[in-house]
Amino acid sequence: EHVHRADEDHALLVNIADHSHSLTHGSAWMSADPKLVEHAIREEEKKAKEMEKKLEGYLVETGIEGQVIITKGDPGPTLIKLADEFNAAYIVTGTRGHGKIRRTILGSVSDYVMHHSHVPVLIYRS
Template sequence: MASKSTDVENVAAKVGEVSLSESKGSKSQRKIVIAIDASGHSERALRWYLNNFHRDGDHLFLFHAVELPTIPVIGSGELFYKETLNEIIKEKHEEIKKLTLKFELIIKKDNLSATFNARDGDPPGHNIVHYAREKDADCIVIGCRGLGSIRRTILGSTSDYVIHHAHLPVIVVPPVHH
């Protein structure tokens, strides 16, 4: 049986929500959630937003859904389990720091109003939808990997999940075809 330890801190808890810029405070401001991860797909989605959809006064919520692997607990391997999970959590914290810095450079360069947040615990699609609802977002922008229909059916697709469960406009930025 696979499970996550309940006595280990939430991976993203130490990050919390980090403001990457000063809010412009406009009442007509749109709230845009942009799903980000370490892939080039999310950076492409942000750049697409900047080039095609951005309006002055928008506030961006850059959101990273942390995926923790499931580690099987076998017999009396609790110590091994905790050590392994703690190492994974340490790696995920580093990943979150790198993502924050990477996207902070883009945000500051373009003088945008943005907040960064990372969470774990649920599948990425569910986390993205929940976060967008929590922030009362006007739109979600997400990149996709461009899986074929068979692979998408077998593996699932975060963007498919978001489209079908967000109940607000979702912009899916496709991969670049060569």
């Protein structure tokens, strides 16, 4: 709401569900129970629907012109692709503040976006 210009901007609020951890939970010596994976995906989809309602409510509450996109995929590349498709002027993304070890091993969506975006990126710590 602090960077949005009501007369010019259209906000695109995006939530990208990454199911890769659910689908790859098993390993060569321990396979994931398909029912557990299905349950995990259903739970993530339920959370995504809740997030969609929350984001739509935010747009209404603040009077910001925009739309909500809920999708699945690898968050970094998917966000870059959406920004390109919608001709975004800039990207605002948060960081969860995961520890250095986790960020080093798994990477960071905000780091990925910062290094691969074709438009300016504003990263805020949540």
